[in-house]
Amino acid sequence: MSLLTLKDVEFAWPNSAPFLNIASFEIAPGEHVFLKGPSGSGKSTLLGLISGVLSAQKGEISFDGQDLAKLSGGARDRVRATDMGVVFQLFNLLPYLSVMSNVTLPCKLSAARRNRVTNGGDDLETEARRLLERLGLTDEKLLNSPVTNLSVGQQQRVAAARALIGAPKLIIADEPTSALDTRARDAFLALLKEESEHAGSALLFVSHDDGLGDAFHRRVDLTQINTLAEVPA
Template identity: 40%
Template sequence: MLRLENIKKSFVQPDGKRVPILDVPSFEIAAGEQVVLIGPSGCGKTTLLHIISGITKPDSGKVFVDGTELTRYSESTRDRIRADKIGYVFQTFNLLDGFSALENVLLGISFGAKRSSPARAKELLEKVGLGHRLGNKPHQMSVGEKQRVAVARAVANRPALLLADEPTANIDPQNQQQVVQLIKDTCREENIAMLMVTHSMEVANQFDRVVQLDELNRVVADLRSTASAASSEGGDA
């Protein structure tokens, strides 16, 4: 369902120096599989999701989603592919304030070629426990309710893959487990593969497959190795 091959990404600093942030030799997720990627803030988790979704293009390497190589296409084509094949749950929800819960999900549907029906938008909101909030706008909902709308919107077009970027970061600890379980249950019922990134071990412990980013990303691994060597040398001195 998802396959990465030799993904590399760096950013250019104001002085022109390139700073590597990602070096991922390979990574795969099977159809319907649920995986969590864990690592501290600033280690490239969101950048990796942006590359997988086609929002950002890597410096080199290939991304395959549901048999389609995203990295070979232009930005506009990647946008169309993402609308059909990839759902995205953002850390900050990215809901439109002037639109109701139902309208936010319908807007997500409108970007895809599959053209899911308005009835599906209502059905999904009812499934995530918001059947009584269809007409409410984001400012009229709690943080947890807004996250539920975001989940419904992300799966509305029946994507092959769902990406979730720290979906519990803005939710109180008491409700974190419920939100993660909601995303997992929804993906399982819709047969959607899922990759979630987090820095929380409490979230990671809800998954059978946990991948440490410092083991996947050679940039982080090399930095840790260098720091460890420097520390050892200092200790010997």
């Protein structure tokens, strides 16, 4: 059984023609998928549909056996909070919270994610520290300071720890390495994959950098699955 299934999904912005039409796309539990697409191809829009932030005009998006279109907005929010971890392109950390508070936030919004941590014998802070240490953030003063005191690379790692905590069923990473040099990018990608495997989470990693695709179980070109895509000659 697939964790995520898209079937005949069509999306258009208000008063505009459809620009995204996907006949079929699936992700299996625990599968790591690399989604490639040029800028403006609809990658972020697709992620919005998958996470339930956006609603398609046609078709079915099923996540963990639930048709997202049949859920209320609040129910979709709960699915996202409980079973999805998102590394946003611009991180979307809360500037008025400390590093630790940002990382543990998903477990305070979702009892299920909190229970996945505590049922394993750890408290939230211990698990947050483990993830941050794995991602190279070990300075005690840094962990208790506002995220605004961190560099871009450090904020990215905090965003990854926040997405990973509580073992969500799907990790979505939207161009998370675009601001990193090659060495930092490769190290971050390796850690993200390792921690996803440790949690048993599926991983959907989105990038325009085709060179990263070999690190994943499968690569998908958005211009190939979107029947409305304008493919360069």
